[in-house]
Amino acid sequence: MSATLNVSVWRGGADGAYRDYEVPRHESQTVLDVVTHIQRALDPTLAYRYACRVGMCGSCAMTVNGAPRWTCRTHVDKVYKNRKLEIAPLRNLPVIRDLVADMREFFDKWARARGQFRGARTKADDFARVAPGSEARKLVDAAIECIGCGVCYSACDVVAAIPEYLGPAALNRAWTLAKDERDTLGVDRLRAVAGDAGCHACHTHMSCTERCPKGLSPTAGISGLKRAVAGAALRGEL
Amino acid sequence: MNPRGETYLWIAQRASAAVLGLCVLVHLATIIYAVQGGLTGAEILARTRGNAGWLAFYAIFVAAVAVHAPIGLRSVLAEWLGWRGRGRDAALVAFALILAGLGMRAVLGVYA
Numbered sequence: 001m002s003a004t005l006n007v008s009v010w011r012g013g014a015d016g017a018y019r020d021y022e023v024p025r026h027e028s029q030t031v032l033d034v035v036t037h038i039q040r041a042l043d044p045t046l047a048y049r050y051a052c053r054v055g056m057c058g059s060c061a062m063t064v065n066g067a068p069r070w071t072c073r074t075h076v077d078k079v080y081k082n083r084k085l086e087i088a089p090l091r092n093l094p095v096i097r098d099l100v101a102d103m104r105e106f107f108d109k110w111a112r113a114r115g116q117f118r119g120a121r122t123k124a125d126d127f128a129r130v131a132p133g134s135e136a137r138k139l140v141d142a143a144i145e146c147i148g149c150g151v152c153y154s155a156c157d158v159v160a161a162i163p164e165y166l167g168p169a170a171l172n173r174a175w176t177l178a179k180d181e182r183d184t185l186g187v188d189r190l191r192a193v194a195g196d197a198g199c200h201a202c203h204t205h206m207s208c209t210e211r212c213p214k215g216l217s218p219t220a221g222i223s224g225l226k227r228a229v230a231g232a233a234l235r236g237e238l
Numbered sequence: 239m240n241p242r243g244e245t246y247l248w249i250a251q252r253a254s255a256a257v258l259g260l261c262v263l264v265h266l267a268t269i270i271y272a273v274q275g276g277l278t279g280a281e282i283l284a285r286t287r288g289n290a291g292w293l294a295f296y297a298i299f300v301a302a303v304a305v306h307a308p309i310g311l312r313s314v315l316a317e318w319l320g321w322r323g324r325g326r327d328a329a330l331v332a333f334a335l336i337l338a339g340l341g342m343r344a345v346l347g348v349y350a
Contacts, residue, residue, distance in 0.1 A: 158317075161317035161318070162316065162317055191241050191242075192241075194241035194242070194244060194245050195239070195240070195241040195244035195245065196239075196244055196313070196316065196322075198241070200244055200245065200248045201313070226248065229241075229245050230245060230248065230249050230252075233242055233245040233246060233249065234249070238241065238242045238245060
């Protein structure tokens with residue numbers, strides 16, 4: 001293990017450029033540790049975003065050597081190939097400055113995909129009892145652990161080709177609600193996620209599934225939405 | 239186009255793909271079988287002319303192509319050229335008709 005790392009970090013906005021830094025190398029060092037060292041010891045003007053540092057909050061995602069990753073749980077050892085570490089903001093989102101991407105469009109699309117839970121019960125009602133072993137609940141379980149980091153959105157080539165495409169995370173969220181037996185939005189949500197800007201635009205490249213740090217498969221959820229939407233259309237409900 | 243229309247297009251493309259999968263297999267198997275014994279063009283025509291079974295098979299094949307290809311091209315035009323809207327869809331209807339017309343001309347050519 002060499003004593004230092006050669007790191008290139010994106011500086012500036014969309015028309016910025018990479019700047020090189022030399023960072024001391026440590027055992028079990030994460031990419032977020034590297035970025036933090038640069039800001040604290042080398043250049044306090046570096047802008048980046050993080051919160052929990054333990055893979056829960058989803059705020060530290062960046063492009064590391066060309067691929068989107070959660071930097072707090074990405075060890076340098078895993079990505080420091082050819083003595084190169086290139087860190088940039090997430091792709092497919094506007095750059096605010098340095099490593100900070102503007103996440104507004106990403107989360108606006110969750111709202112556009114009707115990603116809000118809508119139930120029929122009030123606080124006066126008893127708890128809904130959902131059988132853990134039911135088919136629908138198992139499908140929800142497989143997709144529910146999304147932390148909203150934007151890695152899938154950044155990895156998706158369809159988002160790059162169709163800017164209005166809702167993207168894997170928003171569609172995955174819609175899928176968990178479509179399979180939630182307490183939810184009442186039903187066909188309204190299916191209508192929101194249908195069509196050329198929705199689930200039907202997915203090419204099943206599976207970049208989202210490949211890159212999701214939580215090991216989820218938005219591709220599977222999107223396929224489920226395609227079937228659900230087609231079923232609703234054939235029943236004349238859409 | 240509205241979400242319902244786009245969903246119907248998606249269903250049409252999936253359904254036509256299923257038909258094409260079968261048709262391509264039969265078509266390739268027929269070609270391989272036909273060339274094994276060194277069939278001449280005249281011998282092939284002798285088998286296809288007036289054969290309603292082959293006419294129906296290849297008419298279905300052509301119809302599936304005419305449905306499938308333009309819908310796929312629709313996404314390609316949107317994603318690569320940014321061409322959307324009624325102009326694109328009208329052009330694709332014309333493309334579908336050309337595919338169907340040329341395809342059926344060939345089918346009738348070996349039937350009639």
